[in-house]
Amino acid sequence: MGSVFAVVAGRGAKWIVALVWLAIVGGAIGTNLVGKFSDAEKNESTSFLPGDAESTKALAVTKKLEGGELAPLVVVYHRDGGLTAADEKTIARDRTILNRKFEREHFSATPLGRPQFSRSRDAALVVSQLKSDGKSDTIIDPVQAVRDRLAIHGHGLVAKVTGGAGYSADAIKVFEGINGTLVGAAFLLVLLLLIVIYRSPFFWVVPILSVAFAEVATRAIGYELTTLGVTVNGQSSSILSILVLGAGTDYALLLVARYREELRRHADRHEAMALALRTAGPAIFASGLTVIAALLCLALAKVNGTAGLGPIGALGIAVAMIAMLTLLPALLLIFGRFLFFPFVPRYDPNALTEPTGFWRRLGEGIAKRPRKVWVGVVALLLVLSLGVLKFDDGLTQGNSFRGDVEAVQGQKLLSESFPSGANAPTDIVIDDLLRVDAVRSAVGRVPGVVSVESEVGKQGNAISNTVLLKAILKPEPFSTEAFALIPHIRTAARAAGGPGTLVGGATAVEADLRTAAARDTKLIIPIALLVVFLILVVLLRAVVAPLLLIGTVILSFLASLGVGVVVFDVIFGFPGSDPSLPLFAFVFLVALGIDYNIFLMARVREETRVHGTRAGMIRGLAVTGGVITSAGIVLAGTFAVLGVLPLVFLTEIGFVVSFGVLLDTFIVRSILVPALVLDVGPKVWLPSSLAKVPDPG
Numbered sequence: 001m002g003s004v005f006a007v008v009a010g011r012g013a014k015w016i017v018a019l020v021w022l023a024i025v026g027g028a029i030g031t032n033l034v035g036k037f038s039d040a041e042k043n044e045s046t047s048f049l050p051g052d053a054e055s056t057k058a059l060a061v062t063k064k065l066e067g068g069e070l071a072p073l074v075v076v077y078h079r080d081g082g083l084t085a086a087d088e089k090t091i092a093r094d095r096t097i098l099n100r101k102f103e104r105e106h107f108s109a110t111p112l113g114r115p116q117f118s119r120s121r122d123a124a125l126v127v128s129q130l131k132s133d134g135k136s137d138t139i140i141d142p143v144q145a146v147r148d149r150l151a152i153h154g155h156g157l158v159a160k161v162t163g164g165a166g167y168s169a170d171a172i173k174v175f176e177g178i179n180g181t182l183v184g185a186a187f188l189l190v191l192l193l194l195i196v197i198y199r200s201p202f203f204w205v206v207p208i209l210s211v212a213f214a215e216v217a218t219r220a221i222g223y224e225l226t227t228l229g230v231t232v233n234g235q236s237s238s239i240l241s242i243l244v245l246g247a248g249t250d251y252a253l254l255l256v257a258r259y260r261e262e263l264r265r266h267a268d269r270h271e272a273m274a275l276a277l278r279t280a281g282p283a284i285f286a287s288g289l290t291v292i293a294a295l296l297c298l299a300l301a302k303v304n305g306t307a308g309l310g311p312i313g314a315l316g317i318a319v320a321m322i323a324m325l326t327l328l329p330a331l332l333l334i335f336g337r338f339l340f341f342p343f344v345p346r347y348d349p350n351a352l353t354e355p356t357g358f359w360r361r362l363g364e365g366i367a368k369r370p371r372k373v374w375v376g377v378v379a380l381l382l383v384l385s386l387g388v389l390k391f392d393d394g395l396t397q398g399n400s401f402r403g404d405v406e407a408v409q410g411q412k413l414l415s416e417s418f419p420s421g422a423n424a425p426t427d428i429v430i431d432d433l434l435r436v437d438a439v440r441s442a443v444g445r446v447p448g449v450v451s452v453e454s455e456v457g458k459q460g461n462a463i464s465n466t467v468l469l470k471a472i473l474k475p476e477p478f479s480t481e482a483f484a485l486i487p488h489i490r491t492a493a494r495a496a497g498g499p500g501t502l503v504g505g506a507t508a509v510e511a512d513l514r515t516a517a518a519r520d521t522k523l524i525i526p527i528a529l530l531v532v533f534l535i536l537v538v539l540l541r542a543v544v545a546p547l548l549l550i551g552t553v554i555l556s557f558l559a560s561l562g563v564g565v566v567v568f569d570v571i572f573g574f575p576g577s578d579p580s581l582p583l584f585a586f587v588f589l590v591a592l593g594i595d596y597n598i599f600l601m602a603r604v605r606e607e608t609r610v611h612g613t614r615a616g617m618i619r620g621l622a623v624t625g626g627v628i629t630s631a632g633i634v635l636a637g638t639f640a641v642l643g644v645l646p647l648v649f650l651t652e653i654g655f656v657v658s659f660g661v662l663l664d665t666f667i668v669r670s671i672l673v674p675a676l677v678l679d680v681g682p683k684v685w686l687p688s689s690l691a692k693v694p695d696p697g
Contacts, residue, residue, distance in 0.1 A: 005281030008329050009274035017330040021323070025213050028220035037219040040226040041175065041233055048231065048305040053512040054490070058504025061429045065468050068131040073109065073143060074163030074423055075126040076413045079156050082122045087157050091115050091124055094159075098149055102128075107142040116418075123417035130165045136172045143169040147406065162410025164424050164506055167397060167478075170405040174646055175234030182238050183215070186245050186641040193637060197253070197630050203339045206331045207252040214323035215244050218316045225315065231308035235650060238642065239309060239584075240316045246638035247291065247592075248320035250631040251284050252328055254599060257627035259332065263345040269337060273329050281325055283602045287595045288321035290535050294591035297528040298583075302516040306580060359625030359670075363618035366671060367678050374675035377667060381555040387562030390569065394576025395648055397510055398478030402646045411476060419450040421473030421482065427505040428452070428469040428493050435497045436467050442496035448474050448485045473507065483511040517579040525586050529554075532594050540601055541688045548676050548684065549601070553593040556668045557586050560660030568652060578649045585653065589660040592635065596669050600624050604677070605690065612695040613682045621674050632665030 008017055028034060042048075049056045063069050077083065077091055092115075099111045108131040115124040132138055143165050150159040161169075187208065194204040218240065226232055258280040262272035295317065298310030337344050366373050401408060411423055430439050440452045450472045471489065475481035490503045529550060536546035561582060568574040603624050608616030639661065642654030677684050685691040 003278060005277040005285070005325055006274040008326050009270050009277055009333065011270055014330040014333045017326050018334065021213050021217075021327045021330075024220075025216045028216050031220075033220035033223045034216055037223040037226065037232070038237070040223060041237055042231055048233070048303050049509060049512060050302040050304065050516055053516065054502055055504040055508040055512045058427055058429050058502035058508065061466065061502065062427050062468055062504060065429075065466065066129075068108075070129040071132055071139065071164040071168060072424060073112075073128040073130050073146065073161065073165035074410065074414070075112070075146060075150070076123060076160050076162060076410045077115070077126070078123040078158045078413045078417065080122065082120065083117070083124060083157075088115075088124075090153065090157065091126065094149055095126060098146055101145055101149075102142065105141065105145070107145075108132075108138050109142050118417035120417065123413065125414065125418065125422065127163070128165075132168075139165055139168045140172055158413065160406050160410030160413055162407045162414060162423055166407035166410060170401070170407045171234075174401070175237075182641060182645060183241050183245075185644050186242060186638050187212075189637050189641055190245060190249050190634060193634050194249070197634075198256075198340065199343055200340050202341055206335065206339060207249055207256075207328060210252065210323050210328040210331065211245050211248040211320070213327055214248050214316075214320045215241065217323070218244055218319045221315060221319070222312055225311055230311055231304040232312055233305050233308070235647070236305060236309040236312060238645065238650060239653070240312055242638050242642060243313050244316040244320045246635040247288075247317050247595075248324055249634045249638070250595075251288070251321055251324035253627055253631045253634065254284055255280050255324060255328065256332070259329075260340070260345045263337065264348045267347040269333060273333055277325070277329060283599055284321060284325060286535075286539050286602070287598045288317055290532060290539075290594055290598060291317045291591040293531050293535060294528050294587055294594075297524050297531060298587060300524055300527065301520040301583075303513060303520055303580065306517070306520055306583070309584075355619055355622035357622065357626075360618060360622035362625070362670065363621040363674055366675050367614060367618060370675040370678035374672055374679060377672040377675065378555065380667075381559040381672075384559035385555070385562040387565040388558055391561070391565050391582070392569070392576040393514070393579040394480055395574065395578045395652075396478045396480065396483075397506075398476055399575040400578075400648050402648055402651065415476060419472050419474055420476040420479075421450065421471075421507070424477040424506040425470035425472055426477075426486070426489065426503060426507050428471055428489075428497075429502040429504065430467045430469065430493075430497045431465060431500040432498055433465050433467060435501075436469070439493050439497040439501060440469060442492040443469070443471055443489055446485065446488050446492050448481070449489065450474050470505075477507045478510060482507045483514060486511040514579045517583070520580070521583040521586075524583060528587055528590055532590055536594065536598075539598060540605060540685075542685045542690070544680065544686045545601060545677070545684045548680070549594065549597045549673065552668050552672050552676070553590050553597070553664075555672075556593055556660060556664045557589045560589060560656050560663055561585055563659055564652065564656040567655065572651075574648050574652070577652055581649070581652055581656070585656045585660070588639075588653075588657045589664070592657075592661060593664045593668065596628050596632065596664060597673060599628055600669055600673065605685075608685070608690055608693065612693055613684065613690075614678060614695040617674055617677045621670070625670060628669065629665055632661050632669075636661040636665075 007013055079087055095112045102109050102111065110129045112126050112128045115126050117124050130139060130142055143161055146161050153159050191204050191208060194207060255276060258276040259273055262275045263269060266272040292314040295313040296310050299307050301307040398411065414423055428439060428443060430436055443449055444452045452469050452471045473482050473485060486503060486508050493501045493503055533546050533550050536549060537543060540546060568577060600620060604616050604620030607619040611619060636658040639654050640658040642650045682691050682693060
């Protein structure tokens with residue numbers, strides 16, 4: 001298999017490979033496929049719902065009843081001590097001016113309605129309904145027009161835009177610039193790390209260029225996936241960039257380390273690269289396939305956003321791996337040894353083949369008392385895992401931003417004077433006109449429901465015998481308290497209205513998403529473990545070693561999540577975590593943690609054939625320790641860059657995965673795995689024939 005990878009190292013092949021990649025990237029840019037990929041992102045929570053969710057079915061009916069998918073644009077006016085007569089004139093003037101602008105600009109929105117005053121008349125609500133066609137401009141433009149008008153007010157009168165339209169507009173603004181900010185920060189970090197690792201002012205150009213080509217190619221192909229129905233949102237798009245950059249740079253480091261080693265043994269750089277590809281290529285390929293398989297397990301998710309990340313993420317890893325096995329070696333050969341200046345690896349026929357240094361000494365130290373070492377490390381990881389017991393899934397759409405955006409500020413103002421749920425009423429669809437009053441009465445008696453009103457569809461509706469009611473909830477609509485009300489509302493509504501009664505709306509959408517996310521976590525985690533275990537069995541041709549590796553990765557994941565939960569609460573003060581955080585963190589850490597273990601154990605297996613298990617473990621750690629640690633630092637750094645984005649979920653993913661990668665790199669892969677292998681001895685390779693190879697002496 002290694003000879004296949006070595007084809008790229010040919011004197012003419014390197015130019016062909018470089019030209020092919022140049023044509024691919026040039027075509028992607030020329031046809032604007034990268035831009036089309038960004039345009040295909042869907043950031044509305046309704047687009048993530050599975051088709052069998054009740055809120056999805058309710059949405060299909062309400063679209064027909066209301067003439068489309070509507071998002072309430074809610075303007076909240078507030079003055080401490082009560083609104084004045086001048087304030088009421090200001091509100092009336094705003095309505096007149098904005099309604100004219102809505103008509104002039106042809107916004108897909110109903111006119112701003114008459115103000116609804118609070119009982120104490122310290123606040124007023126003015127509402128419009130925006131009709132969404134899936135394009136961001138239909139939300140952004142009218143919301144921004146209203147906000148521009150409100151910005152002129154002062155002297156104690158506070159006015160904010162909230163509602164579903166306000167939240168959507170704020171989310172779209174965050175995602176509009178998210179990839180540029182993220183990719184720029186991540187590329188800068190990786191550039192600096194590469195300069196530090198290789199101590200060369202020139203070398204970084206080649207891996208960064210290779211990753212950039214992989215990123216463009218991934219997004220171009222990714223657009224074609226979106227046309228086939230794969231859901232991509234701003235979060236999955238951001239994670240995709242990190243996966244391509246992090247994994248691509250990792251594979252580059254692993255290949256370059258072997259290439260530098262061979263440059264000292266061969267005068268011809270083409271021969272050195274051919275040997276590097278024959279030896280490191282299969283390991284990189286196997287590791288890439290493992291990550292791809294783990295990510296594809298996400299495609300089984302019910303939540304469309306999670307399911308979409310599976311094939312998109314797998315595509316990113318595949319393209320990054322191919323780029324590092326083709327484009328990177330081609331560019332390294334084209335530019336020659338000069339790239340490593342000033343520390344150019346020179347041909348030395350007397351180069352040492354026996355590994356030495358820190359990692360060898362570490363392995364020999366662990367070998368003296370392997371059982372005490374692994375017992376101590378396992379105890380430490382179990383203590384770190386205790387934080388998982390405090391996991392809180394309180395992160396919702398309403399508190400998902402780091403810092404208060406205007407929609408959140410408006411919701412707080414609204415909650416001071418009105419029922420919090422007035423921001424986003426819950427829809428109740430009834431298919432029997434005779435039961436409307438019974439449903440209204442039954443739902444109105446559910447604790448937490450303030451009122452049931454806004455009856456739609458009794459006359460002239462698009463669906464005969466179908467009526468839409470709006471339930472105003474007491475708690476904030478994007479809160480766990482509101483989500484907990486949805487099952488009770490559904491039970492009461494169906495009991496009074498029959499089995500065809502549906503409950504939907506923004507709160508129900510979020511509640512259904514959380515239910516689907518919990519189901520996905522329980523289903524996908526064991527499947528991902530089984531898939532990775534089977535791959536390890538095939539690669540290592542053993543059963544005991546894969547079981548040990550899977551166990552260490554699970555411990556590493558639990559410890560990372562446990563530490564993350566404590567840090568999010570105590571240090572960052574986040575309101576909680578997204579229900580899908582454990583699943584995302586698990587898949588990334590299992591895939592990436594196993595990735596490094598494959599590099600280590602593949603080399604250990606190779607050394608074991610000649611030197612036995614004990615010496616093979618020590619030698620394998622000695623030759624892979626430095627490069628895998630460097631790769632781990634780079635990968636952790638790229639995921640940490642997610643923290644520059646103003647979204648709590650991405651910050652949490654970035655922290656947990658970064659911490660987990662470092663924990664795996666410095667503790668699990670460097671200490672725990674060697675200690676377990678050294679303690680178990682040759683039996684670690686059971687049932688393969690290597691288990692019968694005795695350790696010398």
